[in-house]
Amino acid sequence: MSAQTKKEAPPPPRRASSSSTETTPDEQTGVLHWADQAARVVLERSKDKEEVVVSSGITPSGTVHVGNFREVITVDLVARAIRDAGKQVRFIYSWDDYDPLRKVPKNLPKQDLLKTYLGKPISETPDTTGTYRSFAERNEKEFEQYLPLLGIQPQFIYQHERYTSCAYAPHIREALRARHAIRTILNAFRKEPLPQDWFPLSIFCEACKTNKTRVVNYDEEYAVTYTCDCGHTNTFDFRTTGICKLPWRVDWPMRWHAEGVDFEPGGKDHFTAGGSYDSASQIIRTVWSEEPPYGFMYEWIAIKGGGEFASSSGNVLTLHDLLAVYEPPIIRYLFAGTRPGAKFNISFDLDVIKIYEDFDRCERIYYGAQEAKNEKEAKNMKRIYELSCVNTPAKTLPFQPPFRHVTTVLQLYEGDIEKTTNHFQDSFKTDQDRERTRLRVQCAKNWLERHAPESMRFSVQNSPPxxxxxxxxxxxxxxxxxxxxxxxxxxxxxxxxxxxxxxxxxxxxxxxxxxxxxxxxxxxxxxxxxxxxxxxxxxxxxxxxxxxxxx
Ligand SMILES: [Zn+2]
CATH class of the missing domain: 1.10.10.350 (Arc Repressor Mutant, subunit A)
Structure with a gap:
């Protein structure tokens, strides 16, 4: 579960230690890579299951950024490790788009219109640019479209569809009937205790569509009576009228139960002591007599160099920004090569050259074209490379045009991508070599234009100044x-x-x-x-x- 579930934005980008490919070997098993270590834990706890379920999720209440992406890629890497161990995996990605709009999105036009949607589901809030059906769909699709490029293909679950189609009715009933036990659990996490007559239910009023509602009666089965600040009151059956949802701290364990989730990592906010992973774990044990999925915390991402990422999406780094500068396998490599619990920088300064060089070295080690420092490093690098590939690794070492050299050649050809690509054509052995080179040339061009320091840029003169x-x-x-x-x-x-x-x-x-x-x-x-x-x-x-x- 990703950080955007929280009301506050993640902390601003800050400088952190540079990316690291260090891993701590698991002494008992000799398994080196963190994704393989996580896979072992998941496989152990779900021995009897035919198929393992891994899950990721986020509230699409704003532009989905690279910090959120860390969760998705973390789950994808563990899913791959589980598949590599021979087990079937179902990778679900939950869009929590039946959450209320809490803040007017600043990056969209028609602010006054958007204001009228506060407290209403984000799945019903319009995309005021007119591009998508809703504000939620806008944030969802702008992110989803890039995942296949990175080899990530989860099954998307749209919570507004689940809730409005009453798919969770039996589980909502279970949660409502267990409300006193849930309240006791949650009160241990709160300064201000929840009132005696509290219900773990948020209802969107049928008259004004907002969630400014209170439960006034429950028949201990499926009928709920509510009143709203707007004056509306009604009784509805939540098997046939999908207008309610469980609050986050109850919703999360309910979905673990409903989907049979075996693994779900989370941002720092959810995994600190007293965070929602702790309360959700207690709730799933108490209400559904099940163990919570295995999970761990992943750290935030910092941005290094490249100036401000001010765009229509606000000052956040998106997958689109990242793909403009890095080839997809290199993006996977950055995340595969760093333990999820470690902070790391995504660099847009001169480090970009170093990262390309490091990746190329890792690739050469995989194909035996370069010696690693020692056997342990060789093993680790080979695994990181496998996990970095969008598909399975090619049969032979792909052509590697050095990134720094590409930036020089590109500027000789005044930024012409075709000419620059063709410059390397004598080295192409396969169509993939040409494709990789073309992509690298495009990335180098984007980097030079958007982020590279002035010292890297030049244009050839026709005559001396x-x-x-x-x-x-x-x-x-x-x-x-x-x-x-x-x-x-x-x-x-x-x-x-x-x-x-x-x-x-x-x-x-x-x-x-x-x-x-x-x-x-x-x-x-x-x-x-x-x-x-x-x-x-x-x-x-x-x-x-x-x-x-x-x-
Ligand atoms: Zn109302």
């Missing part, structure tokens, strides 16, 4: 012309690299100065990508053209 040209000494000009000639005669990068140093020495110019002037002529900046490989990428003709302006 006039002020640079004016500042060059005759010796510098001579040296640069020799560098251009060198690019025409040498094909090897290393040869060019050494040649530049020799030219600097012969022309009596400090190498650093020569490099600086070369960059200034080529890209109008004092620093740039590694010069020899950059000159080679530019090609003799383009280099000659630029340096021909020196005389």
């Amino acid at each position: 006039p002020d640079v040209l004016a500042s060059l000494t005759p010796a510098q000009k001579a040296a640069l012309k020799r560098v251009a000639a060198l690019v025409s005669t040498s094909s090897a990068e290393e040869e060019i690299h050494k040649g530049i140093y020799e030219i600097a020495k012969e022309e009596n110019i400090p190498p650093r100065e020569l490099f600086q002037k070369a960059y200034l002529c080529l890209i109008g900046k004092e620093r740039g990508p590694r010069l020899a490989s950059f000159l080679k990428l530019l090609g003799p003709e383009r280099v000659q053209n630029i340096f021909s302006h020196l005389s």
